Amino acid sequence: MDRKVYDICIIGGGAAGLACAAEAEKLVPGISVFIVEKNDILGRKILSTGNGRCNLSNKACPGHEGVLRFFDSIGVITRTDEAGRIYPYSEDARDVADALTDAVVSGGADVLTGAVCTACSFDESEQLYETQITAEQDGSEKKISILSKRVLLAAGGKAAPKLGTTGDGYRIARRFYHTVTRLAPALTAVETHEDLSSLSGVRAKVKISLISHGGSLFEENGEIQFTDYGISGICVFNMSRFLDIPEGRTLINGFDDYAVEIDFLPDTRDAGMLVRTRMKSCGEDQVDISVLRSIVKRPVAEMILEKTGGEPEMTAWLLKHFMVHPSGIRGWDHAEITRGGIPLTEIKMDRMESKYYPGLFFAGEIIDFDGPCGGFNLENAWETGLRAAYAIAGDSEKTKTE
Numbered sequence: 525m526d527r528k529v530y531d532i533c534i535i536g537g538g539a540a541g542l543a544c545a546a547e548a549e550k551l552v553p554g555i556s557v558f559i560v561e562k563n564d565i566l567g568r569k570i571l572s573t574g575n576g577r578c579n580l581s582n583k584a585c586p587g588h589e590g591v592l593r594f595f596d597s598i599g600v601i602t603r604t605d606e607a608g609r610i611y612p613y614s615e616d617a618r619d620v621a622d623a624l625t626d627a628v629v630s631g632g633a634d635v636l637t638g639a640v641c642t643a644c645s646f647d648e649s650e651q652l653y654e655t656q657i658t659a660e661q662d663g664s665e666k667k668i669s670i671l672s673k674r675v676l677l678a679a680g681g682k683a684a685p686k687l688g689t690t691g692d693g694y695r696i697a698r699r700f701y702h703t704v705t706r707l708a709p710a711l712t713a714v715e716t717h718e719d720l721s722s723l724s725g726v727r728a729k730v731k732i733s734l735i736s737h738g739g740s741l742f743e744e745n746g747e748i749q750f751t752d753y754g755i756s757g758i759c760v761f762n763m764s765r766f767l768d769i770p771e772g773r774t775l776i777n778g779f780d781d782y783a784v785e786i787d788f789l790p791d792t793r794d795a796g797m798l799v800r801t802r803m804k805s806c807g808e809d810q811v812d813i814s815v816l817r818s819i820v821k822r823p824v825a826e827m828i829l830e831k832t833g834g835e836p837e838m839t840a841w842l843l844k845h846f847m848v849h850p851s852g853i854r855g856w857d858h859a860e861i862t863r864g865g866i867p868l869t870e871i872k873m874d875r876m877e878s879k880y881y882p883g884l885f886f887a888g889e890i891i892d893f894d895g896p897c898g899g900f901n902l903e904n905a906w907e908t909g910l911r912a913a914y915a916i917a918g919d920s921e922k923t924k925t926e
């Protein structure tokens with residue numbers, strides 16, 4: 525009996541894989557799509573994005589309009605907040621995952637969830653891809669192999685492994701002679717050498733600067749959160765993308781070249797003047813808690829006073845230049861994304877197709893792209909997934925007319 529040959533086998537039913545499947549099914553009615561997904565449901569990670577609200581794109585992304593048209597076509601309408609972040613109108617990530625799942629299933633895809641792709645190879649003589657899958661069925665392990673004309677590798681990265689992403693895609697890509705650039709967790713909190721536990725739980729609106737060898741690598745205004753182990757918050761997450769461990773260094777000494785400057789008074793140029801004015805109105809000739817009250821939160825004031833002994837100029841200086849030193853970053857379990865991946869130079873980026881294997885496509889976090897918080901990473905997943913779908917649709921159209 526002839527085995528079924530799918531037009532495309534999609535490895536990973538996450539953001540990128542689902543966008544590709546839904547669009548390909550719409551553009552090429554009758555296209556046969558197979559999706560293998562490790563989790564028990566499709567789009568599991570989408571549910572956790574944006575604190576359950578799914579910040580799906582950003583006005584600053586050049587391709588956001590195409591992405592919004594795609595979402596509109598599957599019944600997801602959106603709203604944009606004052607910072608340009610785009611969410612489903614309901615602000616419920618479940619609506620995004622459900623709409624994608626409905627579109628993919630109603631478009632006719634064969635979906636296998638709770639199943640792990642273990643390998644994929646290309647048969648030169650048949651000109652077909654063969655994807656090996658292990659699935660638990662009726663309490664026992666079953667091996668399945670899927671033949672397809674094309675494969676989309678959309679297995680994500682290594683961040684948040686509890687959500688299914690354990691780096692399998694890189695291993696599969698290497699079998700096709702693709703390389704993988706250095707991988708690192710990103711959009712994650714930063715551990716510090718300084719014991720900041722007395723500030724744990726404090727949130728403050730600050731400007732942070734990442735300093736290395738006297739130069740500033742990154743600056744952002746935002747809300748910092750102090751924790752038992754160091755610092756967190758969106759601005760810190762964004763900063764984590766710039767914390768590289770230099771070649772030859774390890775996690776033990778890898779961050780020695782970095783310092784983080786926290787400016788507790790980002791809107792005030794002359795902190796000395798502010799402190800002196802406050803001292804005058806409090807009738808104090810040294811800085812104490814009453815002077816710093818209402819400028820910074822009490823635990824911050826206490827920590828600063830402990831360091832300066834209340835000396836006015838030193839206190840003003842520390843309010844603007846509070847230095848902490850990264851000892852590490854929170855690892856894969858805590859990170860939102862992966863830095864590094866399949867180099868873009870190995871991919872035809874207009875089609876998301878491998879330069880080495882025609883018919884092998886990549887989309888989403890598996891490629892060497894990382895963006896800041898704010899919808900840029902999901903945008904990358906949708907955009908690259910859709911681009912692969914357009915390429916597949918274009919090829920199908922060509923085959924029809926040939």
Ligand SMILES: Cc1cc2nc3c(=O)[nH]c(=O)nc-3n(C[C@H](O)[C@H](O)[C@H](O)COP(=O)(O)OP(=O)(O)OC[C@H]3O[C@@H](n4cnc5c(N)ncnc54)[C@H](O)[C@@H]3O)c2cc1C
Nearest residue numbers: 536538539540562573574579641680688888889899901902
């Ligand atoms: C907590 C959290 C919050 C986030 N919030 C946002 C946000 O608000 N906005 C934003 O832009 N980005 C956000 N991100 C990042 C964003 O979710 C990812 O960049 C995006 O989901 C990547 O899409 P993807 O399709 O490449 O990978 P994923 O969405 O991770 O999908 C990959 C899929 O492949 C499956 N898979 C992996 N290996 C195998 C295998 N061997 N066999 C079968 N299936 C496999 C996985 O189970 C997974 O479902 C967040 C990430 C996290 C962890």
